[in-house]
Amino acid sequence: MNSTQKLHDLGQSIWLDNITRELLTSGILAGYIRDLQVTGLTSNPTIFEHAIGHSTAYDAAIRSQSDNDKSDESLFFDLALEDLSQAADLFRPTFDASAGVDGWVSLEVSPLLAHDAAKTLKEAAELHARANRPNLFIKIPGTTEGLVAIEASIFAGVPVNVTLLFSCKQYLAAAKAYLRGIERRIEAGLDANVGSVASLFISRWDVAVKDTVSPQSRNRLGIAVAMQTYQAYCDLLASSRWQALAAAGASAQRVLWASTGTKDPQASDTLYVEALAAPHTINTIPEKTLLAFADHGQAKQVLPMDGGEAGAVLADFDRQGIDIDVLAERLQREGAEAFVASWRQLLQAIGTKAAHLARSSAS
Secondary structure, three states, X not given: OOHHHHHHHHOOEEEEEOOOHHHHHOOHHXXXXXXXXXXXXXXXXXXXXXXXXXXXXXXXXXXHHHHHXXXXXXXXXXXXXXXXXXXXXXXXXXHHHOOOOOOOEEEEOOHHHOOOHHHHHHHHHHHHHHHOOOOEEEEEEOOHHHHHHHHHHHHOOOOEEEEEEOOHHXXXXXHHHHHHHHHHHHHOOOOOOOOEEEEEEOHHHHHHHOOOOOHHHOOOHHHHHHHHHHXXXXXXXXXXXXXXXHHOOOOOOEEEEEOXXXXXXXXXXXXXXXXXXXOOEEEEEOHHHHHHHHHHOOOOOOOOOOOOOHHHHHHHHHHOOOOHHHHHHHHHHHHHHHHHHHHHXXXXXXHHHHHHHHHHHHX
16 A cells, blocks of 8 residues: 555545646646546635646637736736646545535636735636636635635635645634535525635744754744644534534535645655645645655545644744744745745746737748
């Protein structure tokens, strides 16, 4: 039995944190689904910036669409929806077989809307309607304004991947927004089953503190935050509030581990995949990390439902001057800013390509 199969068998979903047109057209993604138990896919502005800006695979589509006087942003969403619709169709058998628990793909709203709830809600609804796929999540950041849009989107029946969560506190705020949205649907006599995941970013914690903590503390903070969050997640699923919603037909908002590629060259390249094995969760894994884990990774233990050593580890970081809440806010802010930067680079790359291809066609 291979290592990815072992994760699948213990109840953790493996999703691919990547999307390119080549992955789809070459059959590589289909191979990952068949051979490595990949059951979903995530994308973000940085991934698409690399996919479109550093490839010729999208040139024909850009050339054909750029004559329609579309904005660079509209052209991007056309390209992204084409890719993600194909990916959603590949995962549709998994979605159907799991009754909607698994088999999802994700598309993010414009990062420029991270602090505008009304526009986020509008764009989320529009993108989901355009995709016309039941297994497409719309990614909305768990910012203060994003939480408003998350609750409203869930109430409107739009499946949501809550992104840019960094702490247990931020996770719980997102989970409560999801619960409120479902509760409003039940009160309104609507179907309680609207899909959602909550994405907790892991490795960025360790990058942020690597130069300020003791050597023995390196690469331990992200895992400790995940352990603390997993305990809160398990407690929520056992709560009477959730049990009432489940009885009404709601599906659990699963925790998703994001940013699970190892950044420290001295650490194991499968560090976060091995450390975060846990039932009823998802690990969305960069392609390089997925292949490394399939080759030599091992899932030796499962996250404890009671938080394990998380409290002691976090207390040690506190003694070293790391304020978890303050750092979580900083990481969320910096993450949103990084996605904005990638978004602008992405749109610039599309505009530059469109102009170049137009000149080439004219000459």
